[in-house]
Amino acid sequence: MSEAKDYAAEAGTPLERAKAYWLYNVNIIKHSDNKHFTADLVSEYLTLEEATVLTPTTARLVAKLKVDSSYCNPLNSLHGGAQALIYDMLTTTTLAPISRPGFWSYGGVSRTLTVTYLRPAAEGETIVVECEVVHAGKRLAALKGVMKRERDGALISTCEHDKVNNDPGDISKI
Secondary structure (H helix, E strand, O other): OHHHHHHHHHOOOHHHHHHHHHHHHHHHHHOOOOOOOOHHHHHHHEEEEEEEEEEOOEEEEEEEEEOOHHHEOOOOEEOHHHHHHHHHHHHHHOOHHHOEOOEOOOOOEEEEEEEEEOOOOEOOOEEEEEEEEEEEOOOEEEEEEEEEEOOOOOEEEEEEEEEEOOOOOOHHHO
């Protein structure tokens, strides 16, 4: 994981930092011995569009996703489990622009991920995913996200994601 930290830290703009973190994870997945169920999602269907640092402990990320049939339920809409996976991956990526050695450089681990589903996202539809680091402290981070249809801005789902920092160090004080 230290390569992800170093790669993101060396990148310049917030979007470059997010893409560096994303690319590192794509490469891990693609070169894994196992066929990873996220390989096509992260490499073919999702694109990072913009990233912004709002304060030293907050950031925003926007991504687009073309809903592929492999991530749909029997009703041909984006599966709820796929939405949770997308939120998990993208809210974590939103930490990359503000990370630094010892401060969220490994992306942390999830404590809770709550998704509220509002309407379906049909197969073939393009959706916009907006994520935000509401606050990142030394040990805990609060993140949120929304998915919207690109064509009309209708809300598909929302999420709240709480994470714990797992950067190396003295974990006895956590």
